[in-house]
Amino acid sequence: MRKIPVMEIFGPTIQGEGMVIGKKTMFVRTGGCDYKCSWCDSSFTWDGTGKSTLMTAEDIILKLKEVGGEKFSHVTISGGNPALHKGIGELIYQLAELNIETAIETQGTIWQDWLPMITDVTISPKPPSSGMDTDFEKLDVFFEHLTKEQASLKVVVFDDVDFGYAEEVHKRYPKIPFYLQVGNPDALTTNDQALLSDLLTRYEWLIDKAVAAESMNNARVLPQLHTLVWGNKRGV
Numbered sequence: 001m002r003k004i005p006v007m008e009i010f011g012p013t014i015q016g017e018g019m020v021i022g023k024k025t026m027f028v029r030t031g032g033c034d035y036k037c038s039w040c041d042s043s044f045t046w047d048g049t050g051k052s053t054l055m056t057a058e059d060i061i062l063k064l065k066e067v068g069g070e071k072f073s074h075v076t077i078s079g080g081n082p083a084l085h086k087g088i089g090e091l092i093y094q095l096a097e098l099n100i101e102t103a104i105e106t107q108g109t110i111w112q113d114w115l116p117m118i119t120d121v122t123i124s125p126k127p128p129s130s131g132m133d134t135d136f137e138k139l140d141v142f143f144e145h146l147t148k149e150q151a152s153l154k155v156v157v158f159d160d161v162d163f164g165y166a167e168e169v170h171k172r173y174p175k176i177p178f179y180l181q182v183g184n185p186d187a188l189t190t191n192d193q194a195l196l197s198d199l200l201t202r203y204e205w206l207i208d209k210a211v212a213a214e215s216m217n218n219a220r221v222l223p224q225l226h227t228l229v230w231g232n233k234r235g236v
C-alpha cells in the first residue's frame with residue numbers, strides 16, 4: 001500500500017473557492033509541491049516549515065471519520081500538489097466505495113490516471129505574478145482526459161499582467177468552466193480587518209476588469225470565501 005504524506009486533515013468546513021464554492025466538505029492537505037509560487041498561501045506544505053505524516057488510504061479515512069464524524073459526504077484533496085502522489089488513487093477509490101464524493105485542487109503540471117475518478121477537478125495554472133511558467137502541453141493533457149462537467153479552471157489574478165494570462169488560458173480551453181480568483185497578497189497577516197478590506201477592494205477591481213472585458217463574458221469572479229470569513233487561519 002502506497003503511503004501519502006499528509007500535512008493536515010480538517011473539516012467539515014465549506015469549500016471557499018471555485019466550482020463548488022460553499023459546499024460542505026472535509027479537507028486532506030498533502031505535503032510537497034513541484035512549484036514554489038511567490039504568494040503561496042500554503043507554503044508550509046513545501047518550504048520545510050511544516051511536518052507531514054505518511055499515511056495509507058485506510059489511515060486517512062479513519063482520520064477523516066475521527067475528525068468529521070458522520071457530518072460529511074464530500075472530501076477535497078489539496079496541497080501542495082496532490083498529483084505528486086500515486087497513492088491518492090487508492091484513497092479516491094475507497095472513498096467512492098463509501099459513497100463519499102471527492103474533489104481535488106492541482107495546478108495542472110502532473111497527470112495521474114486516477115484523476116478522472118474525481119467528481120470535481122479544479123485546475124489552477126499559475127499567472128506570471130507567481131514566478132512560475134506554464135507548460136501548456138502538459139496542461140492540454142488534463143482536458144484531453146477530463147470531461148467539461150467534472151473539470152474547471154481557476155486562475156488567481158493580482159494585476160493586469162495576470163489578467164492577460166487568465167484571458168489566454170480561458171481562450172485556449174473555452175468549453176471548460178472558468179473562474180477568476182482574487183489574490184491574497186499577505187497570507188501571513190493576522191490583521192483580519194485590514195486583510196478583509198484589502199481583499200474586498202481587490203475583488204471589486206477584479207469584477208470591474210471582468211465586466212469590462214468581452215473575453216470574460218462567460219467567466220465567474222470569486223474571492224476566497226474562507227479568507228473573507230476567517231482570514232489566514234489554518235484548518236478552516
Ligand SMILES: C[S@@+](CC[C@H](N)C(=O)[O-])C[C@H]1O[C@@H](n2cnc3c(N)ncnc32)[C@H](O)[C@@H]1O
Binds near residue numbers: 039042183
Ligand atoms: C494552496 S493551492 C494547492 C493546490 C495546488 N498546488 C494549486 O496551486 O492549485 C490551492 C489553491 O489556492 C490558491 N492560492 C494559493 N495562494 C493563494 C493566494 N495568495 N491568493 C489566492 N489564491 C491562492 C492556488 O492558486 C490554488 O488554486
Ligand SMILES: Nc1nc2[nH]cc(C(=O)O)c2c(=O)[nH]1
Binds near residue numbers: 078
Ligand atoms: N475553506 C477552504 N476552502 C479552500 N479551498 C481551497 C483550499 C486550499 O487550500 O486548497 C481551501 C482551504 O484551505 N479552506
Ligand code: SF4
Binds near residue numbers: 034
Ligand atoms: S502550486 Fe499551489 S501549493 Fe504549490 S506553490 Fe503554487 S499555490 Fe502553493
Ligand SMILES: [Mg+2]
Binds near residue numbers: 041042
Ligand atoms: Mg488555501
